[in-house]
Amino acid sequence: MDKYLSARSALITEERKSRRDTIRIANASEEELQAEQIVRNLRKSETASIWSTEHEGIGNVFPGMEFLTARAVITKTRLFQLLCKMPKGALLHSHLDAMVNANYLINLALEQPAMHVRVNTRLTEESLGSVHPEFRPLTPHEYTNIKSLTSDKYELGAWVPIRSARAHFATSLGGPEGFDQWVFNALTINPTEAYVTHNTVKKIWNKFRTTFMVSTPLIRFVPIWSNYIREFFRTLIEDGVSYVEPRVNFWHKFMVGEDGEENVPHRQWIILFGQVLDEIKTQMKTQGKTDEFIGARIIYSTIRNVTCEELEWYLEDCISLKLEFPHLIAGFDLVGDENVLQPLIYYIRPLLRFQERQKELGIDIPFIFHAGETLGDGDAPDMNLFDAILLGSKRIGHGFSLAKHPKLIEICKERGVTVEVCPISNEILRLSSSMPAHPLPVLLNNGVPVALCSDDPSVFGNMGLSYDFFQVSFDFYVLVASEVTGLITLGDIARQSIESSTLDETEKAQALFSWGRKWDAFVKSIADGSTGIEREIASTDGFPII
Amino acid sequence: MDKYLSARSALITEERKSRRDTIRIANASEEELQAEQIVRNLRKSETASIWSTEHEGIGNVFPGMEFLTARAVITKTRLFQLLCKMPKGALLHSHLDAMVNANYLINLALEQPAMHVRVNTRLTEESLGSVHPEFRPLTPHEYTNIKSLTSDKYELGAWVPIRSARAHFATSLGGPEGFDQWVFNALTINPTEAYVTHNTVKKIWNKFRTTFMVSTPLIRFVPIWSNYIREFFRTLIEDGVSYVEPRVNFWHKFMVGEDGEENVPHRQWIILFGQVLDEIKTQMKTQGKTDEFIGARIIYSTIRNVTCEELEWYLEDCISLKLEFPHLIAGFDLVGDENVLQPLIYYIRPLLRFQERQKELGIDIPFIFHAGETLGDGDAPDMNLFDAILLGSKRIGHGFSLAKHPKLIEICKERGVTVEVCPISNEILRLSSSMPAHPLPVLLNNGVPVALCSDDPSVFGNMGLSYDFFQVSFDFYVLVASEVTGLITLGDIARQSIESSTLDETEKAQALFSWGRKWDAFVKSIADGSTGIEREIASTDGFPII
Known part of the structure; x- marks a missing residue:
């Protein structure tokens, strides 16, 4: 019997060894352990008081259920409100054109x-x-x-x-x-579209595409552009994100200037982006909040429907911009539905040449490719994972199908290729039916670095990054009640996002230092009872919800 | 460029090496390759003609979609009709109480x-x-x-x-x-229950349980019992299953005899089971169809809600039955919802003692445990995987959450622990929303042996085993069009099911030989055009469907 129990515990330890948070948990501070326990109690209490009861008009409720149906409930939970305050590190996968609340964008447009x-x-x-x-x-x-x-x-x-x-x-x-x-x-996409009328990957992508057709002409207009970027930074900072690498779609060669002429070139987009960035940084400095915001760098993107020749133009354009704005260009990517547009292998010649060109010029623009955003196994988007890895992609956008590939998992783990996991996006685009069905735990248990990302929050309604952290917070390796995971794991993921950014070593060290200070304060506020969670858990019976 | 392409092809080969069917595919016969191509063409043709079009009253249609909604469409496809004829080897995970069409059972009851x-x-x-x-x-x-x-x-x-x-x-x-x-x-469970009103694992399990409360008193009645078992064998043989290891629930200590008294003990259940088995075998022999049916062995099961003391009684009962009917008892299992009933670790003392007892008596009753039938990660059903493996479970029933555990996957692969995958059951019990979201490819790509199983077809409506083979047939590693997978992979899985049975080496060799003969004939019938598929594909435009 004793022999069995020690063999059991050895096997569990052996399995957990591959996880990246294992050492982190083993070295947790006293305060972190206290905060962990308080948050676990809160989660348990809300699972019983909120996620196991019926809610008028919401149907079958469970933790991690379909996001759009659950959002009204999530927003009112104490766990969500707590996560809003958590320092989340870097947001590494987001599309600039879907980052500002739709109502805010409409109001910007109405001013013009x-x-x-x-x-x-x-x-x-x-x-x-x-x-x-x-x-x-x-x-x-x-x-x-x-x-x-x-x-x-x-x-x-x-x-x-x-x-x-x-x-x-x-x-x-x-x-x-x-x-x-x-x-x-x-x-935006509403619950009926996501879960009823458009309930397949293909159909929901069609709806998704139309949202960009509506929003792009609003955003690619100079007087809106700057205000839009300002709001983008403001809301992320408010949500605890201190650094961001948005994908900016440069497919249109010009945006419309104040005079209504469509003649404003890419370098001007970046100059305006940089101006707002500097303005925000100065502002944060003035307010003594330098830890709150480290900065932002653009992932140059175009759409994977261009020809190889056209792609060459974009790649050269990207190089020129990198040469002119070395600190504002983070990498290169191709965007658009992998299921219907061109796979990476189609562009292999220009992509390899792009790497040659960088060597000649002594610059570094890493690929940060979307790949594997699919339910398929061996189809084109899934095969993009092979090419992304062979092309040395610094991170992988989505990598939803990576869980199926033991060899690729091994490589990502060895090389530290971070997967930009977008839980709510995956669910709304119908790759996963709900969070418990998401492959994230496969990646975590294999020790692949991951960053949680919001992808297109203005379309999906997951503004900020807290909703994505909330959705996965119920999905962690719980083992036995006495073990510590959950909050510390979320913290480890947040910290990792800074490690996985394209910041240089000095900037990264500074960003990690700032994040650490915020994290300690956050943990302390939970552990010392100043958030009041413990009192609330104690009075859980009458927990007020919708 | 050439260097890139050869690195790419090496990486793909490297990844596929871990799959069990790789050698099989490399050594495929000319006829298998032809049949493979014909079936791939059929699948492609039906994907376009059937699974990409709208069907009145069915909503969003796609290959591998929710089974109960799609069944009417599936049944009429040429691919399904072909799979009905495929020799499927052994059915290794099925619950005897849910194996005969509900209408047939009602009719049996009406005769009494x-x-x-x-x-x-x-x-x-x-x-x-x-x-x-x-x-x-x-x-x-x-x-x-x-x-x-x-x-x-x-x-x-x-x-x-x-x-x-x-x-x-x-x-x-x-x-x-x-x-x-x-x-x-x-x-039975209908689509509204599965996908609307009971759309959570917990709620659908409640409905599932009630079906057994209704059926058990019908089946555990001697005059029905024998007829029920006869129909069980008849329909499986008709569907191309040549060997079966049903889980028989011995939780009730007696069944009702012809006189209406509830006093028929377990050994009598097995005697009756054996009589019908012999009758069917003789019948097949007389008809010159010995290849069609090798036999059946019972996995003794009780419900994981008993106390440790009660379990000791069942384990001793199982041993007595094994001693009396060595060829009819295949193994031991505990059944019932892992999410709410006792985990394996709760029973660890009696289970370890059971293994000791077998050593003393010189018998072998392998554990064949349900484990990991959950969306959880580290919860009790998920942890059952650790105990099942530590207890040397010969196979694992469901193992749905195994995909999350790299170390356990490694062990299953090394020791040849087969996972009894029940795709349709998992979907109806809301673990996967549809086949493309099922973790089966993770297991296949890791080289874990799997057997496809129907679990409770009379409740789920997936009678036979062809529906389960159909549902996964769209879910295979497709790589590039020229590669061969699909039919051969299905065949490899069928063959593996015999390897993974509890048959002894001589019986297994015989069963594999019989299966091989049937497989060759099946492949030949496709390759030589006698199934007429190729003609049908040619006239796909007007493919008749519902």
Whole structure:
């Protein structure tokens, strides 16, 4: 019997050895252990009080359930509110065009007299859900004085000033608030789309694509661009993210300037990005909050639907920008649905040449490729994992299908290739039905470095990074109740995200130091009872929820 | 460039080396390669003609989608019809109490004058879905002449002869056919239960449990028992299964005899099982079909809700039966929902003692444990994997969460511990949302031996084993179109199931030889065009479906 129990404990230890957080847990401070226990108690208490009871109109409730259905419940939990305060390190996988709350973007657009809107199908109660607004800033001499998008007299395809379109939106369609809702719906995915009508990877990607068609002309307009980036930084900092490497889509060669002309080149986009970045950093410094924000660097991206020749242009463009703005270009990626667009192997010649060119020029623009964002096994997106790894990708975006590949897992572990895991995105794009079905634990138990990321929060409704941390917080190796995991593991993942960034060694050391200070304060606030969680757990019976 | 391509091909080869079917594919015969290509073409053709189009009333259709919604479509596909003819080897994970079509079981019950039925809640249109029939064979002096379960005069809890209950089932509830449907619904899980109202692991298990409460009193009645087992063998043989190791639940200490007395002991259950088995074998021999059926052996099971003391009784009972019927007892298991009942570690003392006892007696009753049938990571059912492996379990039932454990995967691979994978069961019990989300490829790519199993087909509606083979047939490593996998991999899995059985070496060699003969004939029938698939693929445009 004793022999059995010691063999058992040896096997469990052996298995856990491969996890990256094992040493971290073994060396946890007294305060971390206390905080860990408090958070575990909270999780347990909320599992019983919130996630095992029925909620009016929500259906089958369980921890880690479909995000869009659960969001209203999540937001009110004490665990979520706590995670909002956690220092989350770096956000390594996010698409700039889907990072600012849709309502905020609509309001930015409404401030612009140049912004016009049109439709090509008549708007009715029936068509409202399927007809999307098309936006465009016009040059002053193109401005129109058409009043309404919805009047009988509206000529399909004619541009209407956005403010007028909103003010005169038909009462039968909800008036001005109806206009806002219509645009909001076109910019976001709702639960019915995700879980009912569009419930396959292919169909939900189609909806997903349309949100970008609506948002891009709003964002790629200089007067909005800077404000948009400012809000992007502001909300991330507020959510505890101190560094970010957004993917910026450079597929359009120009954005529209203040004068309505589409002639603002890529270098100007980056100059504006850098200006806002400096402004925010100065501001944080003035407020004595330098630990809160380290900075940001852009992952240059284009869409994987270009030809090899076109890609060469983008790669050269990326090199020029790196030469001019070495501190603002973090890497290179190709974006768009891997299931239907070109696989990496299609671009192998220009990609290899890109690496040669860098050697010649003595610069370093690592690939940071999307790969394996698929349910498939051996299909094109899955095979992208092989090419991403062979091309030396610094990190892997999504890597959802990596869990199926023992050899590739081994390589990622050896080389420290971090997987940018986007739990909520994967679920809404129907790769996983809910968090418990997500392959994240396979990666963690194998010791592959991972970073939790939000991907496209303005479309998915997971603004910030706290929702993603929340969704996985129920999904950790719980072993036996006395073992410590959970909060410390989340902290280890947050810390790892800074390690996995493209910051240089000095910057990284500084960022880790800042993060460590914030982490210690966070842990202390839980351990010393100043968050009040323990009192709340004690009175759990009457836990107030929706 | 050439250097890149050869590195790429080396990495792919390296990764595939761990798969068990790699050598098999490398040594495939000319006919196998032809058949493989024909089946791949068929799959591709049906993916386009069937699985990418809309089907009235079925919603979002894709290969490997939720089984209960897709079944009507699957049944009509040419691929499914072909797989029905495939020799599938051994069925290694099935629960005897859920192996015969529910309608067939109802008909068996209707033949028995002793069989009575009652309800404890009044049956109305509203209550019909939630009130389950309770069956019991009575002794002749207990027989009643109450006519109807549904008349106003029916006294709740009174026994009604089943035939009379059916004949007088209220017209408002559908009359006799309404009775059949009511019982059928109580014995099976329908799509609304699986995917809407009971859409969590916990809730669907509750429904699942009730089906056994309804069926057990029907099956554990001697006159039905033998007929039930006969139909069990008949339908499996018809579906290409040539050997089976059903789990028989011995939790009830007696079954009801022909006289209505509940006094028939376990050894008698096995004698009757053996008699039907011999009868079928003789019959097959007479018909010159010895290759079609090798035999059957029982995995002795009880429910993991017993105390340690009670378990000792069952373990001793299992030993006595093994001593009396060495060729009919294959192993020992504990059944029931791992999420709520006792974990293996709870029973560690009696289980270790059981192994000691076997050494003393010179017998071998391997453990064949359910373990890891969970979405959890480190919870009790997941930890059962550690104990199953430490206790030397010959195979693992389900092992759904094994994919998360690199060290345990390594051990299973080294020791040849086969995982009994039940794809459709896992999906209906809400572990996987659909086949593409199932962890099977993780096990295959790691080279863990697997057997495909149906688990509880009469409850899940996946009668036979062809549906499970169909569901995974879309889920195989497809790599590039020129590579061969798919049919040959399915064949390799079927062959492995015989290797993983508890047959002794001589029996196994014979079974493999028989299987090989059938496999060759099956492959030949596809390759030589006698199945007519190629003609059908050619005329795919007008493929007739529902």
